[in-house]
Amino acid sequence: MKLFKAKAVSVPYLIWMAIFIIAPLVLVGIFALTDAEGSFTIENLSGIGRFTPVFARSIWLAAIATAICLLIAFPMAFAISRMSERRQNLFLMLVMLPMWMNFLLRTYAWMSLLENNGLINRFFGLFGIGPFQMINTQGAVVLGMVYNYLPFMILPLYSVMTKIDNSVIEAAQDLGASNGKVFSKVIIPLAVPGITTGITMVFVPSISTFIISRMLGGGGNLLIGDLIEMQFLGNSYNPHLGSAMALVLMVIVLFTMSITSSIDSEELEDMLI
Amino acid sequence: MEKDFIVQLDRISVSFDQEEVLNNFSLDIRDEEFVTLLGPSGCGKTTTLRVIGGFLMPDSGRVLFNGRDITSIPPYRREVNTVFQKYALFTHLNVYDNVAFGLRIKKKPESEIKKEVTEMLNLVGLSGFETRKTSAMSGGQQQRVAIARALVNHPKILLLDEPLGALDLKLRKEMQVELKRIQQSLNITFVYVTHDQEEALTMSDTVVVMNNGIIQQIGSPIDIYNEPKNAFVADFIGESNILPGIMHRDFTVSFAGKEFICVDKGFKPDEYIDVVVRPEDIKIGDYKTAQLSGVVKSTVFKGVHYEMVIDQGGFEWLVQSTLSEEPGTLVGMNIGPDDIHIMHRNGLDGEVDEVV
Numbered sequence: 019m020k021l022f023k024a025k026a027v028s029v030p031y032l033i034w035m036a037i038f039i040i041a042p043l044v045l046v047g048i049f050a051l052t053d054a055e056g057s058f059t060i061e062n063l064s065g066i067g068r069f070t071p072v073f074a075r076s077i078w079l080a081a082i083a084t085a086i087c088l089l090i091a092f093p094m095a096f097a098i099s100r101m102s103e104r105r106q107n108l109f110l111m112l113v114m115l116p117m118w119m120n121f122l123l124r125t126y127a128w129m130s131l132l133e134n135n136g137l138i139n140r141f142f143g144l145f146g147i148g149p150f151q152m153i154n155t156q157g158a159v160v161l162g163m164v165y166n167y168l169p170f171m172i173l174p175l176y177s178v179m180t181k182i183d184n185s186v187i188e189a190a191q192d193l194g195a196s197n198g199k200v201f202s203k204v205i206i207p208l209a210v211p212g213i214t215t216g217i218t219m220v221f222v223p224s225i226s227t228f229i230i231s232r233m234l235g236g237g238g239n240l241l242i243g244d245l246i247e248m249q250f251l252g253n254s255y256n257p258h259l260g261s262a263m264a265l266v267l268m269v270i271v272l273f274t275m276s277i278t279s280s281i282d283s284e285e286l287e288d289m290l291i
Numbered sequence: 292m293e294k295d296f297i298v299q300l301d302r303i304s305v306s307f308d309q310e311e312v313l314n315n316f317s318l319d320i321r322d323e324e325f326v327t328l329l330g331p332s333g334c335g336k337t338t339t340l341r342v343i344g345g346f347l348m349p350d351s352g353r354v355l356f357n358g359r360d361i362t363s364i365p366p367y368r369r370e371v372n373t374v375f376q377k378y379a380l381f382t383h384l385n386v387y388d389n390v391a392f393g394l395r396i397k398k399k400p401e402s403e404i405k406k407e408v409t410e411m412l413n414l415v416g417l418s419g420f421e422t423r424k425t426s427a428m429s430g431g432q433q434q435r436v437a438i439a440r441a442l443v444n445h446p447k448i449l450l451l452d453e454p455l456g457a458l459d460l461k462l463r464k465e466m467q468v469e470l471k472r473i474q475q476s477l478n479i480t481f482v483y484v485t486h487d488q489e490e491a492l493t494m495s496d497t498v499v500v501m502n503n504g505i506i507q508q509i510g511s512p513i514d515i516y517n518e519p520k521n522a523f524v525a526d527f528i529g530e531s532n533i534l535p536g537i538m539h540r541d542f543t544v545s546f547a548g549k550e551f552i553c554v555d556k557g558f559k560p561d562e563y564i565d566v567v568v569r570p571e572d573i574k575i576g577d578y579k580t581a582q583l584s585g586v587v588k589s590t591v592f593k594g595v596h597y598e599m600v601i602d603q604g605g606f607e608w609l610v611q612s613t614l615s616e617e618p619g620t621l622v623g624m625n626i627g628p629d630d631i632h633i634m635h636r637n638g639l640d641g642e643v644d645e646v647v
Contacts, residue, residue: 044467051367053408144575145574146387183377183379184380185375185379186375186379186380188344188346188366188373188375189373189375189379189380189381189440190392191365191366191367192346192367192371192372192373192441193367193372193392193393193396193440193441193444194368194393194396194397194444195365195367195392195396196367203392203396206382207383208381208382208383210383212327226490
């Protein structure tokens with residue numbers, strides 16, 4: 019009886035999932051495997067090879083952005099987790115503060131900062147150096163990803179680190195571990211769940227973004243997201259090709275996620291040392 | 292500095308947020324001794340332990356280890372290991388790897404580590420648990436892992452911060468005996484922090500009673516129990532009746548409106564003192580012939596004895612006796628000369644004067 023009630027409660031969610039998750043996935047699959055006339059074809063998928071450079075670039079830039087986020091967020095999350103509770107709340111708010119502003123606005127702000135006659139270059143101009151080409155580079159795209167998705171790395175890391183009791187750190191020191199060893203042997207292994215979640219939460223939106231690359235990367239640094247968007251809203255209207263791309267992107271993401279989650283603490287420890 | 296002291300705390304002061312926890316605190320600890328720091332929470336006992344362990348840098352004063360100043364040496368370079376209050380086990384490692392942690396840091400060969408860890412798990416009675424996750428163990432077992440993890444490094448001193456606090460009574464008693472056995476078989480110094488007076492009396496060679504960051508009394512468990520130096524110690528160690536009194540001359544004291552013969556001497560004539568009488572030392576007798584008489588206010592059965600509150604001239608005596616008396620009965624109380632303990636009112640503890 020109880021079991022039945024539990025099942026009854028889940029019915030609305032199952033309907034929700036069927037309508038908004040399963041059905042779209044099936045539709046993407048159908049679109050990817052049909053042509054404009056609606057007949058079956060694998061041409062969309064087989065022809066995707068010509069976009070390899072774009073896929074490679076997307077994976078590469080997203081990977082770099084994820085790595086930078088991890089490097090920045092790890093010490094920061096640890097520092098926050100060791101603060102007094104009041105300061106923790108303050109710093110967490112500061113971390114999330116940019117997210118309260120519109121995503122487009124934030125990215126526009128970076129455009130005006132990085133432009134050839136933007137604020138940064140004008141500042142350099144005061145000293146007679148520059149202007150540097152900053153906007154429309156891959157670096158600018160990575161910067162945009164790091165800036166926008168950093169909180170998604172900090173928050174999961176913070177939430178696992180705040181559970182690490184100070185006495186565990188002291189126990190490691192007590193047993194002879196220097197600060198470096200405390201990090202590599204205790205804190206990093208204990209933070210693994212946060213690390214994998216953080217990687218997922220930064221890598222996935224980074225690899226499929228199209229606004230950041232369009233606004234900060236100019237026309238020359240197209241990512242998969244841009245390509246897909248063009249198939250649906252742009253001049254090269256072709257939802258069948260777009261769906262095929264989306265399908266391939268999904269496979270790539272699933273593949274990278276399975277790698278990340280299969281890394282256990284010891285391997286990670288070895289990687290980081 | 293004397294040689295047989297392994298740790299010496301020399302005029303240590305520590306304060307948190309302007310609040311002084313330790314003030315000019317000095318303590319010498321002999322090698323191979325079981326020393327217990329005993330006191331109520333907030334008395335500075337854990338702080339003392341953290342200063343010895345190196346987790347806390349004193350504001351002033353020195354920490355000496357075998358006569359060598361180690362005040363500024365970080366914890367990971369001290370020959371001291373700690374058993375933490377909440378065990379602080381590494382949850383990402385199994386039992387074996389937890390115990391092996393310190394040896395691996397020291398880069399000992401794996402064959403030696405295996406030998407040492409196996410030996411240590413044997414000592415704490417956890418052989419066969421090597422691959423167990425620490426989260427899948429009971430509190431008592433986790434405590435043993437924490438002890439093994441510290442002892443495997445052959446520390447000169449083991450610091451224990453209320454290690455049995457989270458265990459139930461029966462397990463705690465078992466572990467008390469176990470810890471004493473381990474300490475004796477390894478011949479190392481244990482510095483043990485607790486607020487449980489019974490635990491301190493059971494295990495220690497020396498008990499250091501602390502209050503408000505100040506040592507109230509240092510001595511063997513027997514000395515501390517039988518000859519408390521002041522009202523705080525008397526009150527904290529076991530239950531006791533503390534009364535103001537006057538020491539007229541050697542062996543003669545008056546309190547509760549009567550004169551008694553006692554075994555203490557060396558006080559000034561008619562010095563104001565405090566008298567301690569343990570509840571189990573008061574003998575119930577006939578009120579007509581007894582030294583003191585009073586009315587029983589309550590009687591509670593405690594298993595081994597009855598615990599009574601007896602009102603005598605406005606003072607409520609706590610009395611333990613194997614005989615029970617009904618509330619409302621008039622009873623007599625006798626106190627032998629040996630059972631009267633006289634304490635100076637030397638102001639070691641600020642509460643003493645308020646007793647008058």
